[in-house]
Amino acid sequence: DIQMTQSPSSLSASVGDRVTITCRASQDIRNDLGWYQQKPGKAPKRLLYAASSLESGVPSRFSGSGFGTEFTLTISSLQPEDFAAYYCLQYRSYPRTFGGGTKVEIK
């Protein structure tokens, strides 16, 4: 099974900050990775798929990069509505696996 290690588990940042979240896969998943944002009491919302492709309607301040085993989600300028939890999900193979999550909090 593929393990996804996500870091950091939490971070504090200010509006306007650049934020980077990392997911590391235990084996090569090519670019079969999605990034999700989840707000309290809501279902996760996919921001990016195929590691770097932005979902329709998602602001361009969100970007993703990586291939193989190392992936990053970057928020170029953090906005008030971006304070949430973020998860990566590998869909290269079954069982699917999520990263442990990153909670982005207001500094």
Added chain:
Amino acid sequence: QLQLQESGPGLVKPSETLSLICTVSGGSISGSSYSWDWVRQPPGKGLDWIGAIDSRGATYYNPALRSRVAMSVDTSKNQFSLKLASVTAADTAVYFCFYGGFSWGQGTLVTVSS
């Protein structure tokens, strides 16, 4: 636009079987390109993938739950279902169904308690 909606009991007794249904609207469950998945989230914790069923009926389960999980599809009702046997308090969670990674149900809280 595809919409998914979970339904089922919100309270299940320990040792019993949790049963949930995901009803799909806005598209057909038959011949779908992607699998139909279940995910759960214990209170205050992260997302845990439970399993998936594809359009051919092939199933894929989380190894940690494989001995207790069963998934099926009812194409006549455009629904797919989850059964989790021998539940304990550790199975208390919000359960989500999703398709293709991008269409999610709103989630349903299932509490395991006597």
